[in-house]
Amino acid sequence: MTVAIAVPTEQAVPTEQTEGHLRILSLLRSEWLKLRTVRSTMWSLVAMVVISVGVAVIACVETARQWHTMTLASRLSFDPTSSSLAGLTFSLLVIGVLGTLVVSAEYGTGTIRSSLAAVPNRPLLLATKAAVFALVAFAVGEVLSFASFLIGQSLLTSPAPHAALSQPGVLRAVIGGGLMVGVIGLLALGLATIIRHTAGALTAFFGILLVLPAVISALPSSIGNPIEKFLPINITGTMTSVVHTNGGAPAFSPWTGFAIVCGYALVALVVGGVLMVRRDA
Amino acid sequence: MIQVDGVTKRYKDKVAVDDLSFEVKSGQVTGFLGPNGSGKSTTMRMIMGLDSPDVGSARIHGRTYGRLPIPLREVGALLEAKAIHPGRSAYHHLWYLAQSNDIPKSRVDAVLDAVGLSDVANKRVGKFSLGMGQRLGIAAALLGDPGVLLFDEPINGLDPEGILWVRNLLKSLAAEGRTVFVSSHLMSEMALTADLLVVIGRGRLISTGTVSDFIAQSTSQFVRVRSSRSGDLARLLWAEGVQVTDEDDGSLSVSGMSATDIGELAGASAIVLHELSPQMASLEEAFMELTRDSVEFHGRSDSDRIAAGSPSHNSGK
Numbered sequence: 233m234t235v236a237i238a239v240p241t242e243q244a245v246p247t248e249q250t251e252g253h254l255r256i257l258s259l260l261r262s263e264w265l266k267l268r269t270v271r272s273t274m275w276s277l278v279a280m281v282v283i284s285v286g287v288a289v290i291a292c293v294e295t296a297r298q299w300h301t302m303t304l305a306s307r308l309s310f311d312p313t314s315s316s317l318a319g320l321t322f323s324l325l326v327i328g329v330l331g332t333l334v335v336s337a338e339y340g341t342g343t344i345r346s347s348l349a350a351v352p353n354r355p356l357l358l359a360t361k362a363a364v365f366a367l368v369a370f371a372v373g374e375v376l377s378f379a380s381f382l383i384g385q386s387l388l389t390s391p392a393p394h395a396a397l398s399q400p401g402v403l404r405a406v407i408g409g410g411l412m413v414g415v416i417g418l419l420a421l422g423l424a425t426i427i428r429h430t431a432g433a434l435t436a437f438f439g440i441l442l443v444l445p446a447v448i449s450a451l452p453s454s455i456g457n458p459i460e461k462f463l464p465i466n467i468t469g470t471m472t473s474v475v476h477t478n479g480g481a482p483a484f485s486p487w488t489g490f491a492i493v494c495g496y497a498l499v500a501l502v503v504g505g506v507l508m509v510r511r512d513a
Numbered sequence: 514m515i516q517v518d519g520v521t522k523r524y525k526d527k528v529a530v531d532d533l534s535f536e537v538k539s540g541q542v543t544g545f546l547g548p549n550g551s552g553k554s555t556t557m558r559m560i561m562g563l564d565s566p567d568v569g570s571a572r573i574h575g576r577t578y579g580r581l582p583i584p585l586r587e588v589g590a591l592l593e594a595k596a597i598h599p600g601r602s603a604y605h606h607l608w609y610l611a612q613s614n615d616i617p618k619s620r621v622d623a624v625l626d627a628v629g630l631s632d633v634a635n636k637r638v639g640k641f642s643l644g645m646g647q648r649l650g651i652a653a654a655l656l657g658d659p660g661v662l663l664f665d666e667p668i669n670g671l672d673p674e675g676i677l678w679v680r681n682l683l684k685s686l687a688a689e690g691r692t693v694f695v696s697s698h699l700m701s702e703m704a705l706t707a708d709l710l711v712v713i714g715r716g717r718l719i720s721t722g723t724v725s726d727f728i729a730q731s732t733s734q735f736v737r738v739r740s741s742r743s744g745d746l747a748r749l750l751w752a753e754g755v756q757v758t759d760e761d762d763g764s765l766s767v768s769g770m771s772a773t774d775i776g777e778l779a780g781a782s783a784i785v786l787h788e789l790s791p792q793m794a795s796l797e798e799a800f801m802e803l804t805r806d807s808v809e810f811h812g813r814s815d816s817d818r819i820a821a822g823s824p825s826h827n828s829g830k
Contacts, residue, residue, distance in 0.1 A: 242574055253582050253616060262613035269605040270598060342596025346606075346653060349590055350613045352562045352579040512564035 256360065263364040267334065271396075276330040277372060278344055280323040280413075284309060284376045286321025288384035294419045305503075312395040312477035315382025320377055320409045321468055324416045328437045331420035334365050336430040344513055354508045358425060362501060366418055373413025380407045401474040405436040408471040408486055415465060415490070415497050416441075422500025426507055443466055464493050514538055515661060516690055517559060519569035522555055522716075529555045531716040532569070537694045539660070542687045544707030544724075544773035551694040552590070552716035557665050560694075561590055573661055585614040589654030590663040594670060595646035599639025603630055605648050606638060606654060616657050624652040629678075643670030646735065651682070662686055664695040668702060680706050700800045711802070735768040736775055737789035746784050753778070764788065 240389040250466050267273055299307070319431060338344040381397075390493035397403045419440075424433040445463050448456045460466055461483035470482040484492065515537040524528040530552040537543045547553050558564040559729045560571040562578030570577060573588055597606050607621045625631045628648040629727055635639070638649065645708050649669050654662055660676060664683070666798050668676045681704055687693045703724065705711060710727050712720040720727055740746050750757045759764040767775055779786050 252615075254613065258615050259613050262609045265605065265609045265612060266601075269602070271640075326809065332805060341598045342593055343598045345558075345561075345596055346591055346610060347613075348563055349561055349588075349592075350585050350610050352581070352584055369740070370535045512558070 234289060236345075242412060254353070254356070259356065259360040260364055263360050267364055267368065270333075270337070272333050272337070273330065276326050276333075280300070280326045280372065281377060281379075282318040283326065284380050286385055287322060288316045288380040289387060291315045291318050292384040292387040294388060296389045296392040298389040308325060308354060309475060310393070311473055312388050313381065313392055314469070314475070316381045316388075316395075317405065317409045319380055320472060322467065323376060324413060325441065325467075325470065327373070327413050327417035328420035328441065329434065331369065331417040331428060331492075332424040332433045332437060334361065334423035335421055336433050337427060339428040340430055348513050355505050358505050358508055362418060363415040364420055365421055366414055369417035370411065370414030373417075374407065374410030374470060375441075376413065377406050379408035380409075383446040389487070395474065399474070405472050405474050408490060411490060412464075412471055412493065414426065414466045415493050417467070418497040419464070419493070419500055422497055422502075422504045425504025426500065462492065464496065467493055482508050514574060514696060515574045515663075516575075517556065517560065517569070518572070520556070520559060520566040520571055520738055522552075522564065522566050524560060530559070530566070530714050533713065533718055534569075535711045535715065535718060535721055536805070537692055537711070539692040540687060540690050541696060542683045543711060544703035544711045545694060545713070546700060546707075547696075547698065547713040547719075549698050551698075551713050553698075553713065554665055555716075556713075557590070557592060557663050557694075557696060558788060560591065561588070563592075581685060582588045583614050583657075585610065585616060585657035586660065587657070587659050589657060589659040590649040590665075591647070591654045591665070591667055592614060592665050594650060594666075595638070595641065597638045597646065597649065600637055602635045603641070603652075604634040605655060606649065609719055610653055611656055614657055620627075620656055620658070624655045627655060628652040644672060644675055648675070649670055651679070658788040659691070661692040662694065665695075666696055666698070668697070668699070697814045715825055735750050735766045735792050736770070736772045736799040737790045737792055738765045738767055738775060738779075739763065740765075740779065740784055740786050742784050745782070746779055748780055749782060749784075750775070752808050766792075 241245060250441065292312075295310070295315060302310075338347060348354065349355060351360075381395075383393040383395070395402050397406065420433070420437045423436050423440075424430075427433040427436055446467055448460045448463070450456075451459075465485065467489035470476075470484065471486045474481075476482060482489075517533055517535050519753055520530055521528070522578065531553070545553050545556070554559075555564060556571075559566050560573065560578065562752060571579065576582065578588065602760065604621065605627065608618065610616075611618060611621050622631070623635050628651050630645065630648055630652060633645065638728065639647065641649065647667060647801055651664070651667060652809045664679075667679050667683075671679060680702075683693050687708070695706065707724060711718070712721065712727065737760075738746065743759075743763065747757045747759070748766055750765075750770065755770045756768050760766055770778075772789050773819055776786065779789075786795065
């Protein structure tokens with residue numbers, strides 16, 4: 233039963249209900265504003281450029297310099313494409329940090345409560361946030377991948393061989409490398425939605441990307457081999473390679489591998505979304 | 514209008530809000546009073562749809578928060594001081610909120626000006642004092658020009674000038690016909706600001722009504738008397754059948770006789786009085802009295818003022 237605080241008033245002003253609804257485009261623009269108005273975004277992107285292009289430069293310059301001392305076997309297995317994209321693997325870690333912070337910083341600072349007051353539809357809030365982040369992450373991934381490839385190849389001077397986008401598998405490796413950056417970023421964002429704390433979410437993300445491969449390599453190969461092909465880091469390696477050595481063809485084709493990692497990201501986002509609806513903010 | 518209807522919220526073993534029901538109407542400042550940890554913030558979070566009640570519902574204009582079509586245009590809230598990303602500027606914080614609800618950018622400048630933060634609009638929030646954070650939170654609440662406003666402890670961290678400003682702001686918002694619901698654990702503040710009170714203790718409704726009713730219904734009033742011949746005076750008063758208490762400081766607390774009558778009585782016996790002062794229970798005392806009762810609430814739930822008309826209060830115990 234309700235106890236009314238009954239004092240008569242001649243109320244006129246704003247007790248009527250508003251009409252209309254939240255517009256998707258406005259929500260996307262709001263999330264974009266949020267993303268670009270914190271400094272961690274710009275720093276992460278700068279770090280990605282430095283790491284990705286920097287590693288490409290070092291790897292390719294050193295290979296060109298040492299080509300004449302390399303063994304025949306290493307010359308045969310040399311993959312100019314994957315060498316120039318080696319730094320992209322490291323930038324996965326940085327996009328993961330950014331993807332984590334996009335969500336966990338909102339929880340950590342309490343901004344999430346302002347955001348949810350503005351957009352009470354939680355799946356919608358998460359979806360627009362993930363969409364804006366994905367757009368940025370995929371775009372940055374592609375730019376980095378092409379930049380690393382083109383700069384790296386230009387540094388692979390004769391006698392070292394270099395790759396061209398027109399060669400079979402090369403364009404796939406370069407585009408695919410950029411796509412991996414985006415989807416790994418989304419995986420981190422999904423994990424952060426589940427875990428909500430920055431430190432915990434980063435631990436989970438680095439655990440999956442770095443620690444798990446080390447643990448699995450320590451296991452007997454009868455147990456380790458069937459698992460390791462599912463690791464995001466190995467799938468990324470397959471995607472960014474053109475020449476496949478040790479043991480011939482990889483366990484999954486590059487696009488199958490990409491679909492698997494997309495599946496991980498999707499599961500993390502859906503679980504995160506369900507928990508977000510169920511839990512108190 | 515805000516309606517809280519039979520809301521219960523548990524966190525693990527602790528019952529934060531226990532079968533709470535009340536309404537907040539427009540045109541007045543309604544104070545939400547209770548000691549720390551009594552469930553005020555939890556109740557406000559449930560009204561805002563941030564926490565979901567285990568039982569019951571909290572509605573605004575008849576809809577739960579999640580069903581408001583453009584929420585910031587109907588409801589504005591200050592829930593926590595400085596729950597804002599420290600790396601973002603005040604301007605950008607308000608702008609992203611405005612953008613999500615299609616509120617024109619001009620409102621951002623307008624509310625920054627209204628709370629006096631125009632000069633620091635582009636400063637990062639991390640550099641803000643607690644008081645500036647409160648002002649920014651109030652600006653965010655006002656952003657959509659909403660008809661319903663919730664403020665959780667708005668004067669925390671404010672200087673006296675800021676406190677006065679908030680008081681006047683709340684009153685003027687209510688005078689414009691808005692629904693203004695403001696929580697505080699400071700009873701004296703509520704006495705100055707609120708027209709009506711919703712008092713809770715341990716998550717339960719203790720009292721609703723006007724501030725003056727609230728004081729009147731609780732502690733009895735008495736008259737403090739000092740005299741060099743307090744023993745003689747006490748005997749005279751006892752003879753009249755009046756209740757007299759000897760206080761530690763040497764004064765007498767007399768209840769059941771007016772100050773005028775006590776003065777006449779003393780004068781007739783040529784007893785010199787050093788003090789003769791009627792004591793009103795302050796809102797603090799009234800509040801303490803009522804929350805002390807909340808321990809015994811169980812046994813008194815049928816008394817007219819206290820009960821929320823709901824004997825089922827006891828069922829949770």
